[in-house]
Amino acid sequence: MSSEAGRRASRRSTRSVTLAEVAEHAGVSPQTVSRAIRTPDVVSEDTLERVQASIRATGYVPNLAASNLASNRSNTIAVLIPAVSASVFADTVQGLDSVLAPHGYHLFIGTTEYSLQQEEATLRALLGRRPDGVVLVGTEHTPEAQALLAAARVPVVESWELTQHPVDSVVGFSNYAAMSALFEHVHALGYRCPVLAGQFAGGDVRALRRRAAFEDGMRRLYPGVPVRILDSGAAGVSLDAGRDLFRQVRSELPRADLIMFASDVFATGATLEAVRSGVAIPGELGITGFGGFEVGRHLVPQLTTMAIPSRRIGEEAGRVLLERIAAGGRQTGEARIVDVGHTLVLGESTVWQR
Amino acid sequence: MSSEAGRRASRRSTRSVTLAEVAEHAGVSPQTVSRAIRTPDVVSEDTLERVQASIRATGYVPNLAASNLASNRSNTIAVLIPAVSASVFADTVQGLDSVLAPHGYHLFIGTTEYSLQQEEATLRALLGRRPDGVVLVGTEHTPEAQALLAAARVPVVESWELTQHPVDSVVGFSNYAAMSALFEHVHALGYRCPVLAGQFAGGDVRALRRRAAFEDGMRRLYPGVPVRILDSGAAGVSLDAGRDLFRQVRSELPRADLIMFASDVFATGATLEAVRSGVAIPGELGITGFGGFEVGRHLVPQLTTMAIPSRRIGEEAGRVLLERIAAGGRQTGEARIVDVGHTLVLGESTVWQR
DNA sequence: TTGTACGCGTTATCAG
DNA sequence: CTGATAACGCGTACAA
Numbered sequence: 001m002s003s004e005a006g007r008r009a010s011r012r013s014t015r016s017v018t019l020a021e022v023a024e025h026a027g028v029s030p031q032t033v034s035r036a037i038r039t040p041d042v043v044s045e046d047t048l049e050r051v052q053a054s055i056r057a058t059g060y061v062p063n064l065a066a067s068n069l070a071s072n073r074s075n076t077i078a079v080l081i082p083a084v085s086a087s088v089f090a091d092t093v094q095g096l097d098s099v100l101a102p103h104g105y106h107l108f109i110g111t112t113e114y115s116l117q118q119e120e121a122t123l124r125a126l127l128g129r130r131p132d133g134v135v136l137v138g139t140e141h142t143p144e145a146q147a148l149l150a151a152a153r154v155p156v157v158e159s160w161e162l163t164q165h166p167v168d169s170v171v172g173f174s175n176y177a178a179m180s181a182l183f184e185h186v187h188a189l190g191y192r193c194p195v196l197a198g199q200f201a202g203g204d205v206r207a208l209r210r211r212a213a214f215e216d217g218m219r220r221l222y223p224g225v226p227v228r229i230l231d232s233g234a235a236g237v238s239l240d241a242g243r244d245l246f247r248q249v250r251s252e253l254p255r256a257d258l259i260m261f262a263s264d265v266f267a268t269g270a271t272l273e274a275v276r277s278g279v280a281i282p283g284e285l286g287i288t289g290f291g292g293f294e295v296g297r298h299l300v301p302q303l304t305t306m307a308i309p310s311r312r313i314g315e316e317a318g319r320v321l322l323e324r325i326a327a328g329g330r331q332t333g334e335a336r337i338v339d340v341g342h343t344l345v346l347g348e349s350t351v352w353q354r
Numbered sequence: 355m356s357s358e359a360g361r362r363a364s365r366r367s368t369r370s371v372t373l374a375e376v377a378e379h380a381g382v383s384p385q386t387v388s389r390a391i392r393t394p395d396v397v398s399e400d401t402l403e404r405v406q407a408s409i410r411a412t413g414y415v416p417n418l419a420a421s422n423l424a425s426n427r428s429n430t431i432a433v434l435i436p437a438v439s440a441s442v443f444a445d446t447v448q449g450l451d452s453v454l455a456p457h458g459y460h461l462f463i464g465t466t467e468y469s470l471q472q473e474e475a476t477l478r479a480l481l482g483r484r485p486d487g488v489v490l491v492g493t494e495h496t497p498e499a500q501a502l503l504a505a506a507r508v509p510v511v512e513s514w515e516l517t518q519h520p521v522d523s524v525v526g527f528s529n530y531a532a533m534s535a536l537f538e539h540v541h542a543l544g545y546r547c548p549v550l551a552g553q554f555a556g557g558d559v560r561a562l563r564r565r566a567a568f569e570d571g572m573r574r575l576y577p578g579v580p581v582r583i584l585d586s587g588a589a590g591v592s593l594d595a596g597r598d599l600f601r602q603v604r605s606e607l608p609r610a611d612l613i614m615f616a617s618d619v620f621a622t623g624a625t626l627e628a629v630r631s632g633v634a635i636p637g638e639l640g641i642t643g644f645g646g647f648e649v650g651r652h653l654v655p656q657l658t659t660m661a662i663p664s665r666r667i668g669e670e671a672g673r674v675l676l677e678r679i680a681a682g683g684r685q686t687g688e689a690r691i692v693d694v695g696h697t698l699v700l701g702e703s704t705v706w707q708r
Numbered sequence: 709t710t711g712t713a714c715g716c717g718t719t720a721t722c723a724g
Numbered sequence: 725c726t727g728a729t730a731a732c733g734c735g736t737a738c739a740a
Contacts, residue, residue, distance in 0.1 A: 372716095372717060372718090373717065373718065373719095374717080374718095384717090384718080384719095385718095385719080385720095388718070388719060389719095392719085416717090416718080417716090417717050417718070418718095419716090419717080419718090420716070420717035420718040420719085421717080421718055421719070422718090423716090423717080423718070423719090424717075424718040424719040424720075425718075425719055425720080426719095
C-alpha cells in the first residue's frame, strides 16, 4: 500500500454531474461536450444532438466556478447599492439587469448601508468573485476601495452622482444642480421662508450635496434669512420620519412657508399628515420632494418634486459596461461621463405666492 | 525547441495577485497563507503577522471561484424573486441578508418575472454557481425545476406560501387563509356587495390563491350574490392600475359597497383617487388592501388590510438555511414548515355597516 | 470536426 | 505548526 503513491480518495463531495460524465455518456471527449455548449455551430449536428441528449439524461448543470477559473471570465457584474429595500436603487438594479441579462451577465448584489467602510468590505468580498464589471452608487470611496477598484482591472461605473474624475466612468446627475434648480423654482414662486428637512446624518453623501445646494441657495437668494435645516437623525428614510419632520416644522418653525424635503418619501409622509391634521397644502404651507416617485403624482395635492431617472441610470450603466467589456474589458483611461439629467415636476403642493 | 515539452504561454490574463505570490512575498508556503486566512488560530502568531503584512502589501484578494472549486463550498445562497423592484420581496431579501451576512454568506439574486419558465431558466443559471442553499418565492415550479432542486442536494427554502409537501422546507403563510380571514371580517362588518380587484393574469400564483379565497367566501357567505372580479390585466401592480381599477368599479359596478384589492399598492392608488374625486371612504364605499405596507397607516383614511411579515419571512428562511447547512448541508427528508402567519389591520377604510 | 495535454488558483490530505 | 502534492471541473492551445 505504501507504494501506491499518489492514490487518494476523491474529494468530490457534492457529486454533481460533471462534463466528463456527460462525455462518457455520449461517447465523446469532454472537450466536445464543452464545445457543444459554448460553440454549438462548430460541432457536427449528429454529435450535437447526442451530447444534448446526454446533458438532459444526466441532468448536467455546468459548474460556473470551474468555467470562471479556466476562462478568466465570470459573466458576472458586481453591484453595490446602499440598501436593497430602497426602491430607487431597486429601479436602478432593474434597469441594469434588463440591459445585461440578455448578454448573459448576472448581477451580484452587495449592500453598503450608506457607509464607506461597509462599501469597502463588501467590495472586497465581491471582487473575490472576479466580476467582469463593477457598478457602484456614489463617487466617494475609501482610498483602499479606490485601490481595489484600480487593481481589479475591470470596467467600473460609478452612479447617482457626477464627477469629472471617475475611477473609470460615471453615470448619474448632479444632486447639487438638481436641488439648485428646484430651489430656484420655488424662489421664483415667491416663497419667503423655505426650510430643508431630511436625513443628513446617515452617511448619504448625495443627501449632503442636496443640503449644500439648499444652503448656498439660501445665502444667494435669501440674504439675511436664517438657514433652517431639520434632520430626522437616526430615524431613517420613511413615511414615519416624514410625518415627524412635518410636525416638527409646524411646532418649531411656525414662520416657514415651504418645506423642501430631501426625498419624496419624507414629502409623502408629510403630505398625508397635513391632510390628516387639516393643514392646507399649498395654502398654508408649500411642500416639495426629491426623486420623482410614482406616489407623488397620486398624492392630493400632487407633489412638486425633482424627478430622477433612476431606472435609466441602471440602463446606461449597463450599456457603458457592455461597451467597455467589448473593448477589451479593461479600464482604458479615457473617462466616460454620462449625465442623465433631472426633470422638474410641477405639482400642486407649491403655488405662486401672491 | 520541440523537446521543450509542456512549455506553454501562461493563460493568466487578469494577472491579479495570487495566493502563491503572497506566499513568496512572505517566505512561506501557499498552504500557510491559505490557513492564515481561513483558520488563523492554527497558525503561529509570528507567521500570521508576516502573512497579513504581505497580503496588504500585495493587495491580495482571494479568488473565490478557485476556493469554491477546491472546497466545494461557495458561501453563496441563490435567491429567486419575482422582481427586484417589488418592495415586498426586497424586504424579504433584506431579512435574508441580515441573517446570512454575519455568517459569511452572500446572496445571488435572480428574478423570475412571475413566470415558472423564467424561474427554471434563472434557477439553472444560479445553480451553476453551486450555491450552498436556495431560496425561492412560491411553491409551484416546473417539473424540471423540481428535478434541478432535488439534484442540487443543498437546502432549499420555498417561501411566501405554505405547502405540506415542500421540496425541502417552506417559510410562509397561507394566502388563502389570510384572504379568507379578511373576507370574514368585512362580511361581519355587514358589507353587502364586495368586489375583488387586482392583477390575476400576470402569473402570480399567490394572487390566484387570494382570488380563490374571495370566490369561495362569496359562495359561502353571500349565496346568490354574483361574484365580481376586476382584473387590471397587463397593467402590472402600480398605483396607476389601482386608480384605474377604482374608476372601473365606480362606472361599471355602481352597486358595489366594498372593493377588496389584492395588494396594498392598488388600494393606495384607489384611496388617493377617491380623495381626489371626492368619493367618501368609507362612507360611500369601503376599501381593503393586502400586504400591510407602511403607506397604509399613513393614508387618509387609514387602510384596512392584511399584514404579511415579509421581512420575517426572509429572516426565518435564513435561519432554516443556516440550520440545515450546519446539519450537513443536504436535504434531509424531514420537511420543515414555518408559518409566519398574518395579521388583520383594522383601518378607517372600512366601517360597520348600519 | 474531434481529441490530448495542460493550467486556472485554491483547498484537502497526509507527512514531517 | 508547516510544507508538499494532488485534486476540484472546465477552457485554451495545439495536434490530428
